[in-house]
Amino acid sequence: SAAEVDPNGYVIYCPCMGRFGNQMEQHLGAFHFANVLGRTIVLPPMVGHEPGSTIAKMTAFEDVFQLAPIKKHFKSITLAEFQRDIAPKIWPKEQRKAFCWTPRTSSTAGDDETPSCRAKDGNPFGPFWDHIGVDEFADSVFYGRPTGGFNVGSAKEKEKWMTNYPASSFPVLAFTGAPSNFPSQQKHWHYQKHFRYSTRITSKAKSFIEDRLTRPFVGIHLRNDIDWNRVCEHVDPSRNLFASAQCLGEPPQDVMLSKEMCLPSRSTVLDQIVEVVGRSGAKSVFVSADKDHMIDEINGALSAYDVKAYRLDDNDPLVSLAILELADEFIGNCVSTFSSVVSRSRTFKWAKPKPSHFWGYKIP
Ligand code: GFB
Structure with missing residues (x-):
């Protein structure tokens, strides 16, 4: 059966830094972030490489972890379900915005360059969003100044996200990097218990x-x-x-x-x-x-x-x-x-x- 659209919106991010251990650190904070905002988390693939190659290779989340314990504790959806049931309804091409802290400048561009997340520049960023099915982002959102970051420990911090980026106009928060501290914070370590291997x-x-x-x-x-x-x-x-x-x-x-x-x-x-x-x-x-x-x-x-x-x-x-x-x-x-x-x-x-x-x- 098709997944229902969550009116509280979605969080999707690229665990684009490091390998498995580094990515796991990113998940702990990012899952917490989505939880606090009441959004559904799109379960990200593991970003790896073929041995001896630098080309990114994605492994589905559910090939690494069991879904049942995750779903019990986090409002979540597999990437495949998101692509099939949700994205076509709420995330049309022209409304896809990449979220990053501040603009990223390219090495080749001049001063007149439009500020952008350049979400698909480089490896594994490009291959990751290709894998998600995003050919191109229509726009960039720089969340650093309006929100102060992805720490949502206090009601005030959470409120900044809710008022600046309400789900009604921002149904999908698509982050170019995980919305979490690196390394993970001790207060989030307990989330590890829900990540049971397949x-x-x-x-x-x-x-x-x-x-x-x-x-x-x-x-x-x-x-x-x-x-x-x-x-x-x-x-x-x-x-x-x-x-x-x-x-x-x-x-x-x-x-x-x-x-x-x-x-x-x-x-x-x-x-x-x-x-x-x-x-x-x-x-x-x-x-x-x-x-x-x-x-x-x-x-x-x-x-x-x-x-x-x-x-x-x-x-x-x-x-x-x-x-x-x-x-x-x-x-x-x-x-x-x-x-x-x-x-x-x-x-x-x-x-x-x-x-x-x-x-x-x-x-x-
Ligand atoms: O997991 P990881 O981010 O932890 O990266 P670190 C280390 C990777 O090396 C693992 C391989 O994901 C594995 O692919 N590896 C490490 C191992 N130990 C073992 C092992 O005992 N057995 C096997 N089979 N593979 C980080 C890197 O390493 O160090 C960053 O992710 C960066 O890219 C950073 O280099 C400095 O924290 O150990």
């Missing part, structure tokens, strides 16, 4: 745990591909970096980040695995990594215990996340948003919260 992903994770691992098991995340070195060059001991609030908390707490927490040495990794295995009596270790799984080294370090390390043959990142959130113990990278998906899931998804540990970080 049955395809979950069943792969569960069979791997059953077939290959022995409980209790320690799950670890190693973020050691070359791009991560550049991130860790930005470590400033007194400031949070990317997801580091997951282990350090948000200010006004003292932040004490170290290079070792971002890019742990091999001996830190091995020592910490041995320590957690020893303390928890774990029987196996699951290793998730983007580059080097260190399987032989880990097995060497654990030779005194009767414990071995295992990895997924195909290294599927989503199946890896699903395994890590089910692990009895978890050691993650405090700065990585990929790790933060796991730590939030462990804290909020299960009846009993599962704790997380982080490389190079000792609980003060």
Whole structure:
């Protein structure tokens, strides 16, 4: 049956920054934003790439997450339903407006350029809106000054959105980037519990745990591909970096980040695995990594215990996340948003919260 039009309007946005972990950070705030405004959220696809390619590839939201728990907590609609039932009724081509904070200037244009969001310039922006079915936006809306941003924590902030952009004249708020802070705010972390992986992903994770691992098991995340070195060059001991609030908390707490927490040495990794295995009596270790799984080294370090390390043959990142959130113990990278998906899931998804540990970080 066709979806009914929501008179309170819709929110659609491009999670155009970063990969899965970064996108998940954006979803938490954006889903909150849509909720507060009482609008229906159009479930965005995951923006990825074919291995070795820079061309954006979209994966439907419902291929990654189960719809039922999402629909129970957020007024939401799949992109396919939106395109089929809603857009033709309320979002004709000539009324499609792109929402961005301030105008974006192009590198080639002169001073007389009309201010625009340039919503489709570049990758993955162009491919994303192509995928949504937007050939062109008729106009741009710069929401920064009128609203002060997408923080809608107070009634006053919400009111600015409601009066400047009422659903009657702005049925669809189409954002060029997620209407949310990056990284996510701690007060929104609990939303993670509604993002349950699809049955395809979950069943792969569960069979791997059953077939290959022995409980209790320690799950670890190693973020050691070359791009991560550049991130860790930005470590400033007194400031949070990317997801580091997951282990350090948000200010006004003292932040004490170290290079070792971002890019742990091999001996830190091995020592910490041995320590957690020893303390928890774990029987196996699951290793998730983007580059080097260190399987032989880990097995060497654990030779005194009767414990071995295992990895997924195909290294599927989503199946890896699903395994890590089910692990009895978890050691993650405090700065990585990929790790933060796991730590939030462990804290909020299960009846009993599962704790997380982080490389190079000792609980003060
Ligand atoms: O998820 P993500 O945004 O987290 O990006 P970070 C890291 C991506 O690297 C993941 C792959 O989405 C995966 O595609 N990856 C990382 C992994 N760890 C693993 C793993 O254990 N197993 C597998 N299979 N894949 C951000 C980037 O990384 O760092 C931004 O998204 C930027 O683009 C930023 O580079 C500095 O927060 O770790």
